[in-house]
Amino acid sequence: MKFKGTSALAAAMLTGSGSAYADQPTPAVVAVHYVVNEQLAEHLEKSVLDPLERTCIALPRVSRVTSTASDGYVDLEVxxxxxxSEQDRETVSRRVEELAAEVVATSRTVRLASPRL
Structure with a gap:
């Protein structure tokens, strides 16, 4: 489709692409979500976040680990x-399983996601 006398931004908006820039998806992260019985953030940091962060930051190609804990929930992004990649998700998932005896949780999820934290 040709747009005569129209800026690239306007052309992109008219065609529905929403961006005048090359489509570059946000790089995925591995998101880890825990539901735990512990409610105090201080205890969650020591019992859940610290071991998870230590094990994940040591993985190859990891550039950043961010986390948050509150009200019985722990979220970590690697x-x-x-x-x-899916292989990275599997690697993190294996590490999470290795920590299962050390980090007691009601449930845990490891998935590929867009960055949120």
């Missing part, structure tokens, strides 16, 4: 250089 960012990899170039974005996370």
């Amino acid at each position: 960012q990899f250089e170039g974005g996370a």
Whole structure:
């Protein structure tokens, strides 16, 4: 489709692409979500976040680990250089399972996601 006398931004908006820039998806991260019985953030940091962060930051290609804990929930994002892959998700999942005896949780989920934290 040709747009005569129209800026690239306007052309992109008219065609529905929403961006005048090359489509570059946000690199995926591996998101880890825990539901735990512990409610105090201080205890969650020591018993859940610290072990998870230590094990994840040591993985190859990890560029950043961010986390948050509150009211019985723990969320951790593991960012990899170039974005996370399914293989990275599996690696993090294995590490989470290895920590299962150390980190007691009601449920845990490991998935690929867009960065939120």
